[in-house]
Amino acid sequence: xxxxxENYKPSHMNHFCSHVHCVFVVCIPGIVAAVLSAIVFAKLxxxxxxxxxxxxxxxxxxxxxxxxxxxxxxHQCSMIxxxxxxxxxxxxxxxGPLIIFSFQHNSFVCHFFWKVTVFIFPLSxxxxxxxxxxxxxxxxxxxxxxxxPIKRRVWSTRSNSLTVLVVITLICxxxxxxxxxxxxxxxxxxxVPTELRKNQFYIEFYLFYLYVTFIQLIPWTIxxxxxxxxxxxxxxxxxxxEVMIHNSGKMNSKREDAERKVTVMATVMTxxxxxxNIPPGINYLVxxxxxxxxxxxxxxxxxVLVCVNSASNMMIYCVFNVRFRRAALKLLGCPALITTRNxxxxxxxTTDGGNGMLxxxxxxxxxxxxxxxxxxxxx
Numbered sequence: 444x445x446x447x448x449e450n451y452k453p454s455h456m457n458h459f460c461s462h463v464h465c466v467f468v469v470c471i472p473g474i475v476a477a478v479l480s481a482i483v484f485a486k487l488x489x490x491x492x493x494x495x496x497x498x499x500x501x502x503x504x505x506x507x508x509x510x511x512x513x514x515x516x517x518h519q520c521s522m523i524x525x526x527x528x529x530x531x532x533x534x535x536x537x538x539g540p541l542i543i544f545s546f547q548h549n550s551f552v553c554h555f556f557w558k559v560t561v562f563i564f565p566l567s568x569x570x571x572x573x574x575x576x577x578x579x580x581x582x583x584x585x586x587x588x589x590x591x592p593i594k595r596r597v598w599s600t601r602s603n604s605l606t607v608l609v610v611i612t613l614i615c616x617x618x619x620x621x622x623x624x625x626x627x628x629x630x631x632x633x634x635v636p637t638e639l640r641k642n643q644f645y646i647e648f649y650l651f652y653l654y655v656t657f658i659q660l661i662p663w664t665i666x667x668x669x670x671x672x673x674x675x676x677x678x679x680x681x682x683x684x685e686v687m688i689h690n691s692g693k694m695n696s697k698r699e700d701a702e703r704k705v706t707v708m709a710t711v712m713t714x715x716x717x718x719x720n721i722p723p724g725i726n727y728l729v730x731x732x733x734x735x736x737x738x739x740x741x742x743x744x745x746x747v748l749v750c751v752n753s754a755s756n757m758m759i760y761c762v763f764n765v766r767f768r769r770a771a772l773k774l775l776g777c778p779a780l781i782t783t784r785n786x787x788x789x790x791x792x793t794t795d796g797g798n799g800m801l802x803x804x805x806x807x808x809x810x811x812x813x814x815x816x817x818x819x820x821x822x
Contacts, residue, residue: 450822465747470511471495473754480757483770492588492705495581496602496760498611502574503753509567510750516556556806557634565622572615572658574753578716579662582605586669589704604661618657621649651731659724666713673710677703701765712756719752 477500484497584604587595625640639645680703722745760767 454519465515465743466510466750469747469750469754470507473507473750474504474511476754476757477507479771479774480760480767483767483774486774487766487770488601489766491599491601491604492581492584492709494601495584495608496756498608499574499581500756501571502577503756506567506574506753507750509563509570512559512563513556513567515553516559516745519551520553520556527653538613551805553659554632554643557628557632560634561626561628562623565619566623568622569612569615569619571749572619573611575658575662576611576615577585577608578713579665580604580611580614581670581709582666582673583711585673585706589673589680590595608697622644651727655727659720659727663717666717670710670713674704677706677710691722706765708759715755715759716752719748722748 481497481500481504484493484500487493539649545602567736573715588600591598607822621639626634628635726742733751761771
């Protein structure tokens, strides 16, 4: 269980708040990246996966925004002076135990923290649950792509992905609805737990067993199992490609190669998600079964890892998805030069100096020979 008021020590606060600077460093660029990713995928929407990734980016925006609104204000509130009373919510939820401070003063920062906590923290829990199940949807989409490529045109459509996102959002909102009734503001404007939050059955059944089952056990099992199949099939596909190139000298189609890279991208995303969420999962088990205050510094570490996971997705998109990278650069208005080589074809996007418009030039080595008697010249 979470630490209780009688064995809570001030040194724990130093450990808990030491990650605030990391939250700023991770969350501010992460919010910008997540917003940019959502806009790019909303403009693209060429495939079912891009629709799902747009929804995932929106969930990331909510998670990162809630973190940067809650933790810095909580840290600043705790630094004003030693609290006269602490109310510790044994929250077996996404970001570890939520510690709410009650002060006998009228600090603006503390009142901001209390008011934000009442509304924003439940929203972050909804976004957390939504992001978990969106990762599941992404994994299922890639599993269908590699296992049922023909039926994928019927099953994995943009409209179906949009329906899946709406269903995930509605179910997660309903599932996390009790979180809005866990705390309230008293007559002094301070946060206090409600009777629901003090109910032992609610803590045991809803905050622990239902959370572990529907936010950890079931989705993690699906993600790990399907990713194992996806990785196996992608490896077989790459081996088949090597054999085909060796025997016939023919390259795979550009479309097949791009589809395989997108599958690898989704697999990398889900594996990073599992890695970054293992520490929070361990925290809930330790807090549930440990009777002592054990290594409280593990909580801020898990919080930072959660933020890193949400903030790092755009880098993965840029590495594996050329179309996303080009669309993001175009959206930012960067006069970029992007070169993609596939066999003997060189595709280059350049900026027209006259009007700033992007234009495309495709050149093969054959027509370079035709244009230049000396042979091809460097592009």
